[in-house]
Amino acid sequence: MNFLCQKCNKQKAAVHIMDTFPEKRERHLCEDCAEQEGVIYKKSDETTNELLQEFLSQQKTSTSKKVTVEDAVCDECGTTIRDFQAKGQLGCPHCYHSLRRVIMPLIQRAHEGADQHVGKVPVRADEQVRKQTDLLRLRRELKDAVDQENYELAARLRDEIQSLESA
């Protein structure tokens, strides 16, 4: 069967469905539309690799850099970008620092542009670390509150920030 998707009329129909409810009818959709309708599900764990592949191909085309990202290697565990690409996993916590140049843009793309943790701090982490993370979170919440003109909340957050800073 070689016809176009009935929904988008652009791509080739790849999924053929026989609906029987409330009555019988045939539908022919492309993979993208079928996925959108919840008829099929693509494999889930491809996101990281797709992001990484895309990122690496962009790097290759920018010829100005003499050292390509592919040469980056973790000085702690020896993991290279190629290893990361093959396994989808980093080698050790230190990779986040040594492969930073490649990893950071990837992290931002995977997390809606974020590059700063604002969640829980481990119980035994240095009190200072916890304080700084709390402050970062509170300041961001304050900015949101001001943006949303929620001044009551903003005032409360400002007090919290002040008391935390002077603690």
Added chain:
Amino acid sequence: MNLDQLSTGTGEWLSNQGPDSDVVISSRIRLARNVAGYPFLSTTGDTERMELYRTLEEAVSDLIRDDEAFVVDVDDADEIDRQLMVERHLISRQHATGDGSRGVAIWNDERRAIMMNEEDHLRIQVLRSGLQLEHLWNDIDEFDNRLSKVLDFAYDQQLGFLTACPTNVGTGIRVSVMVHLPALKLTQELDRVIRAARDMRLAVRGMFGEGTDAAGDLYQISNQTTLGKSEAEVIEQFDQDIIPKVVDYERAARGSLTKRHLHQLDDRIFRAYGILANARTIGTEESLALLSHLRMGVHTERFNGIDFQTLSDLFLHVQPAHLQKTASRPLDGAARSIARSALLRERLS
């Protein structure tokens, strides 16, 4: 408690007793944690991996009170037991089929399970029926605190908890809510749910989070962003926003089916019952698809020939490893289909 005893019953998460359980089957929160000073598992050698496992097992075992939980050495477990734990949502498929020293601590009520040496050193999960994310968060937060008093977690001020895959870095939190959407599937309105979820950067997947089909009209909605949002913010997205929306959509679709297509709806439900109660050989997928229609029948009050407990039991016990566990021996596909039909007839008659 052990796996043999566990396998005869059904976990609390499938009990149909939680809030909004006409649509929400269960809620789950998982935290990824790694121990500072050890590499991630992709680069550990066998000896180091074993040493790490011993460290993790000891720390986790020390936190188990009385006989509330037991530890399974997954590397040692036979194939049926591994598959059984996957079917009960206690370990991931990856953990079942992986290599090397690894294990899982399972709480007797199956509300908590901790995978050791999976992709990350620790994957702590809590699981409960219905929509109960706040309870779950309190539970897992408290347990995580207890663990972090005995283990130093790899943590960075900027990036938060460091995980093997950068897609989990930050909070390391994965919230997943399993919903039953048979009416939206029938009315072809699932795209509303999928679009709403995508707009919030949430993923929608079939029951076991893999493959291409949603067996039994069961879908799992989960967050993908773990950095730049606090745990509370992630949970709020589910509690306040996406799940209430999905529940409303599904209830509306069920309402419109009973109003506009009552005969066709009844036909679906009663045909499902007819096949399930009479088949002489039946596969997992067909069983789940038909059980899904029975479940919808019970919740729309069109069918009362089955109680919730039996229905929940069947969703679990028609699956391959459960059938083999009941038979106490490995069964090939054909033998499983026969055993499955016998179980269904017995429970539905």
